[in-house]
Amino acid sequence: MVIGAEHASDFGLVWYEYPTWRRRPIAAGEFTTDAQTGDVDQDGDFDVIAGSLGQGICWYENPGGARAEAWTARLIGAAYGHDLEVGDVDQDGDLDVVTCDKQRVVLWRQEEGARWSEVKVVERAGEGIALSDLDGDRDLDLVYGGSWFEAPEKAGAAWRETSIDGSWHPETRARTGDMNGDGRTDVVLSVSEGAGPLAWFEAPLDPRDGGWIRHVIDGEALEGAHSLQLADLDLDGVLDVVTAEMHTSARRRVFAYLNEGAAWRRLLLSSEGSHNLRAGDLDGDGDPDLVGKNFAGEARALELWENQTRSAGWPCVLVDGERPQTQMGKMGLVFADADGDGRTDIVAGSYLYLNPIDAARERWQRVKLPGNVDVHFQIDVDGDRCCDLIGISANDIVWLEAADGDARAWRSLVVGSLPEGRTQGYATAELVAGVRPGLLFTRGQTLQFLQVPESAPEESKWPRFVASTETGEDGIAAGDVDRDGDVDVAAGSADGHRLLWLENRGGLGAPFPAHVVGHTRQWLDRIALADVNGDSRLDIVSAEESQDWEYNAAISWWEAPLDAAASPWTRHEVALLRSVNSMDVRDLDGDGDADIVAAEHTDQRDPEAAPDNLTAVFENRDQGSIWVVHPVDISHRSSHLGARLCDVDQDGDLDIVSMGWRQFACLRLWLNPERD
Numbered sequence: 001m002v003i004g005a006e007h008a009s010d011f012g013l014v015w016y017e018y019p020t021w022r023r024r025p026i027a028a029g030e031f032t033t034d035a036q037t038g039d040v041d042q043d044g045d046f047d048v049i050a051g052s053l054g055q056g057i058c059w060y061e062n063p064g065g066a067r068a069e070a071w072t073a074r075l076i077g078a079a080y081g082h083d084l085e086v087g088d089v090d091q092d093g094d095l096d097v098v099t100c101d102k103q104r105v106v107l108w109r110q111e112e113g114a115r116w117s118e119v120k121v122v123e124r125a126g127e128g129i130a131l132s133d134l135d136g137d138r139d140l141d142l143v144y145g146g147s148w149f150e151a152p153e154k155a156g157a158a159w160r161e162t163s164i165d166g167s168w169h170p171e172t173r174a175r176t177g178d179m180n181g182d183g184r185t186d187v188v189l190s191v192s193e194g195a196g197p198l199a200w201f202e203a204p205l206d207p208r209d210g211g212w213i214r215h216v217i218d219g220e221a222l223e224g225a226h227s228l229q230l231a232d233l234d235l236d237g238v239l240d241v242v243t244a245e246m247h248t249s250a251r252r253r254v255f256a257y258l259n260e261g262a263a264w265r266r267l268l269l270s271s272e273g274s275h276n277l278r279a280g281d282l283d284g285d286g287d288p289d290l291v292g293k294n295f296a297g298e299a300r301a302l303e304l305w306e307n308q309t310r311s312a313g314w315p316c317v318l319v320d321g322e323r324p325q326t327q328m329g330k331m332g333l334v335f336a337d338a339d340g341d342g343r344t345d346i347v348a349g350s351y352l353y354l355n356p357i358d359a360a361r362e363r364w365q366r367v368k369l370p371g372n373v374d375v376h377f378q379i380d381v382d383g384d385r386c387c388d389l390i391g392i393s394a395n396d397i398v399w400l401e402a403a404d405g406d407a408r409a410w411r412s413l414v415v416g417s418l419p420e421g422r423t424q425g426y427a428t429a430e431l432v433a434g435v436r437p438g439l440l441f442t443r444g445q446t447l448q449f450l451q452v453p454e455s456a457p458e459e460s461k462w463p464r465f466v467a468s469t470e471t472g473e474d475g476i477a478a479g480d481v482d483r484d485g486d487v488d489v490a491a492g493s494a495d496g497h498r499l500l501w502l503e504n505r506g507g508l509g510a511p512f513p514a515h516v517v518g519h520t521r522q523w524l525d526r527i528a529l530a531d532v533n534g535d536s537r538l539d540i541v542s543a544e545e546s547q548d549w550e551y552n553a554a555i556s557w558w559e560a561p562l563d564a565a566a567s568p569w570t571r572h573e574v575a576l577l578r579s580v581n582s583m584d585v586r587d588l589d590g591d592g593d594a595d596i597v598a599a600e601h602t603d604q605r606d607p608e609a610a611p612d613n614l615t616a617v618f619e620n621r622d623q624g625s626i627w628v629v630h631p632v633d634i635s636h637r638s639s640h641l642g643a644r645l646c647d648v649d650q651d652g653d654l655d656i657v658s659m660g661w662r663q664f665a666c667l668r669l670w671l672n673p674e675r676d
Helices: none
Strands: 002-004 011-017 022-028 031-038 047-052 056-061 072-077 083-087 096-100 104-111 115-123 129-132 141-144 147-150 160-163 172-177 186-191 195-202 213-223 225-231 240-245 254-259 264-270 278-280 289-292 303-305 316-320 333-336 345-348 351-354 365-368 374-378 388-393 396-402 410-417 426-429 438-443 446-450 464-468 471-479 488-493 498-502 514-519 523-530 539-545 553-559 570-577 580-586 595-600 613-621 626-635 644-646 655-659 667-670
Touching: 002 031, 002 047, 011 031, 011 047, 022 056, 031 083, 047 083, 056 096, 072 104, 072 115, 083 129, 096 129, 115 141, 129 172, 141 172, 172 225, 186 213, 186 225, 195 240, 213 240, 213 254, 213 264, 225 278, 264 303, 316 351, 333 374, 333 644, 333 655, 345 374, 345 655, 345 667, 374 426, 374 438, 426 471, 438 471, 446 471, 464 488, 471 539, 488 514, 488 523, 498 523, 498 539, 523 580, 539 580, 553 580, 570 595, 570 613, 570 626, 580 644
Parallel strands: 471 523
Antiparallel strands: 002 011, 011 022, 031 047, 047 056, 056 072, 083 096, 096 104, 104 115, 129 141, 141 147, 147 160, 172 186, 186 195, 195 213, 225 240, 240 254, 254 264, 278 289, 289 303, 316 667, 333 345, 345 351, 351 365, 374 388, 388 396, 396 410, 426 438, 438 446, 446 464, 471 488, 488 498, 498 514, 523 539, 539 553, 553 570, 580 595, 595 613, 613 626, 644 655, 655 667
């Protein structure tokens, strides 16, 4: 959301970044009552066009990128703009600007060489303009007051005026759209500064000949209805109307009018008023939301009305809220059908949680596993139908096997030992072709591989190899990066700032050679491999941790080149959040590409964490060029090595399981609403 303000002490023009509404500066100074966004310089991003009280009509060049802060101000013209609209009025392929200063309407034509020319459209007191093709000739005409002005065929020629309603108040809000589905563009008007009705005007076959038919939406006199928006609020295929009285009015009402054909159903949304309300799908769920604020007075809060038409939400289930202090610092989170009932159970640290029939409403039974083990793997060790888990207890590698069918009792056996260090990255991988999968995991600043024996796993220690001495203790991912038929590894370096891929050359006799993919500003934490852009090559997705509350930790995907070893990898930034220590990458929406789920880690020092800690799905659109954020949770709930995906409730979609750092006492499950 972009907003400009008067009486600002520093940055009067700012934007708020969805979904946590982080405030970002655009320009210092004071700004008038209207602004628009549009790609003025045609570089693929949105610029901001606004009226500055100190300079005039300006456009502010978007620097691009999640980290960028410095917007460049460029003057269009030294004028005042109470109303401002943008569009390609002269049909030359670039954006022009139309302003109204309450005395005249001016077209600012964008010329070659970043020049702007001023063209007077009409000189008459009033306010409220709209650009739209009213006569069907594919150029933009103008609505002003109770009239519309036809765009001339030749630049500099006069704009022809045709009355819509000669008795309408000169101070208006104007919007256009097909209100009755007849294929013609109608006009909706409110009275913006005085008292008057709300009405829409049905376009005749030839709008140049007059004969616009007035239809009253609300015959009650609205006072200062300075906001007017058209949107299909209830998704029934027809346009609805939103308007709001300003804070200076007696009742300060915000109304939505649902278009039901012959009648309008009025909904009161607020009694606090709004001055310049806008409609748009802010949360990406397919229905239009509303945002607005008052011009002055005590209640100048920036308000959001979230449309609930398509809002299902991810219900949060507290699987366990009383995990003991021993689970502080546990890193393992795996999924297994431990009791063989066909439902996915959860193993977190030293505890198994048995999935009830109703994962959302029934109690999850907690089973304490032997010792102070931290479970990282579920793999069938001996083929006997009893669930097997592999974990680490101090410096021992422990094999746990269910002793009974219901997984309430467990046997344990130490199958190896490890040097001192922490394990935050783990994956099951078949590093040697034709040999059963083994266990790949970090241990301090080494990458270890534990081979599960083909037979008699209980009779001796399991073979362990060092795959690399260049990695850190954080996330890893296994996959065929160089497309030579064997499994390679992606990991972070020991210094935390280099993304590596480790080349498997067909054996475990020597460490895997390391290839540098790129460098990061913050510490690399979570790693995933996925074909993000659909070119059949595995790209790398990474997330960074910063251990603070600053927005400085990036989620990125690194585009794989044709030759993974010889060519540079291209980095694409998905989002810039606070410390991201939880991430998973899967196809969440069933469209065949890789989406990302990630969660912020803000409970490093305080278990309460940030009040707006974000857990979200980043939907991959257009082969990784666009990422749409879908919030799952915005609250105090923090995640550390969580936000893992699994179909917990067996309904065919992926749910999210997460645990925290200082919030270790809680194990949480968010159920995907797609089919629930």
